[in-house]
Amino acid sequence: xxxLPFIIAACILITAFDIYFFRAILAVFKWKPGTKKIFGILxxxxxILLIIGVFAGIYLNLFLTLRAIxxxxxxxTVACKMAMLPFLILDxxxxxxxxxxxxxxxxxxxxxxxxxxxxxxxxxxxxxxxAAAVPLTSLSWGIISGAYDYQVRRVNLIxxxxxxxxxxxxxxxxxxxxxxxxxxxxxxxxxVEMLLGEKPDFIFFTGDLVNNLTNEVRDYQxxxxxxxAPLGVYSSLGNHDYGDYYFGKESSPAKVKNLKDxxxxxxxxxxxxxxxxxxxxxxxxxxxxxxxIENWGMGRFPKYGKMELAVQNTDDLPVKLLLSxxxxxxxxxxxxxxxxxxxxxxxxxxxxxxxxxxxEYQWSPVQYIYKEWAGLYQEQKQQLYVNVGYGFLGYPGRVxxxxxxxxxxxxxx
Numbered sequence: 001x002x003x004l005p006f007i008i009a010a011c012i013l014i015t016a017f018d019i020y021f022f023r024a025i026l027a028v029f030k031w032k033p034g035t036k037k038i039f040g041i042l043x044x045x046x047x048i049l050l051i052i053g054v055f056a057g058i059y060l061n062l063f064l065t066l067r068a069i070x071x072x073x074x075x076x077t078v079a080c081k082m083a084m085l086p087f088l089i090l091d092x093x094x095x096x097x098x099x100x101x102x103x104x105x106x107x108x109x110x111x112x113x114x115x116x117x118x119x120x121x122x123x124x125x126x127x128x129x130x131a132a133a134v135p136l137t138s139l140s141w142g143i144i145s146g147a148y149d150y151q152v153r154r155v156n157l158i159x160x161x162x163x164x165x166x167x168x169x170x171x172x173x174x175x176x177x178x179x180x181x182x183x184x185x186x187x188x189x190x191x192v193e194m195l196l197g198e199k200p201d202f203i204f205f206t207g208d209l210v211n212n213l214t215n216e217v218r219d220y221q222x223x224x225x226x227x228x229a230p231l232g233v234y235s236s237l238g239n240h241d242y243g244d245y246y247f248g249k250e251s252s253p254a255k256v257k258n259l260k261d262x263x264x265x266x267x268x269x270x271x272x273x274x275x276x277x278x279x280x281x282x283x284x285x286x287x288x289x290x291x292x293i294e295n296w297g298m299g300r301f302p303k304y305g306k307m308e309l310a311v312q313n314t315d316d317l318p319v320k321l322l323l324s325x326x327x328x329x330x331x332x333x334x335x336x337x338x339x340x341x342x343x344x345x346x347x348x349x350x351x352x353x354x355x356x357x358x359x360e361y362q363w364s365p366v367q368y369i370y371k372e373w374a375g376l377y378q379e380q381k382q383q384l385y386v387n388v389g390y391g392f393l394g395y396p397g398r399v400x401x402x403x404x405x406x407x408x409x410x411x412x413x
Contacts, residue, residue: 020088057070147392150191150404156409162288163318171201173406174390175207175347175388176238201231205235209265225268233269236274236275237275239348242259243259274292274310275292276292276307278291289319292324293306301326322343327347349388374401
């Protein structure tokens, strides 16, 4: 019930925008009476059905494919209208300026040239329609091509204290699966096969298996159960795995059961879930530490993680690798209080699923929120790697920042 007022307010706002855009389109084109009526029926039928679809997707147990279609339609519609909006506002400001100027001229009793009644500028409105086509094209392509275009990124991870037995060993990382968003099992399976084809010695999964509820992973559990490695698969929880966005922040029997089911799913899939604890990884008699904490995020994100528990009994280990879903934890706590952590592995940002990632340059709007948002970072002797995610959330695609499978080559120097 807590979300209902927000959703209603959003629908009212969207309807107000719809009226604004509808009047703009009507004003700029010459319509035959019958055509104008048909356009009006189609425009408002689509808008009303879209709002009903959003409510149904939230409150009803719709098929995943249908929910995905509704989400795609809603996202593309909003994106196109936002691209068109500045042109309409500019034209309204132009019209306001002309009206004020004309009134001023009349007051001064200066002769003015009679003009036709002021209407929207055909150029500006049509330019707005062209601008709206840009996000429609790019975001549609991001859905068709980018959502499952898995990229293997290879990283040399230099750890000066790495035991000799671990020199040259490989580690894989995936993050942010968000199984509740998937709609193509074949493509998801293909990504897992890419990961396994790299034959990593051990694997990290750094949280957000689902969007809201544990049962979302049901249709994909068999696929992710195939993720295996000789030295094990280690996992942590992300902010979406606790059910906070569905049940609220307060505890309830249903929420407790949902989290228990989440823990059970990790066990069933063969993932060693680390909840404020650690493991000793042993190769040829030498050891390193693998630590994992529950979600710890800055701002509105939950701080369930307890580093003081995760580091217990690890002082003798020469290298400590930390799984922590939210990269803000690195700067918010790890750098300040835990210098013994050699490298931390995160996800969470998704790279906002939009941006540019080249070999020497990367940019995304998310960098204005997260200082560390994609790739490898280092401060003093401590490192952080942020994986931009395997799945997607909200917008069911990716543009420029593609889904990632990371393969690390651990080196002493």
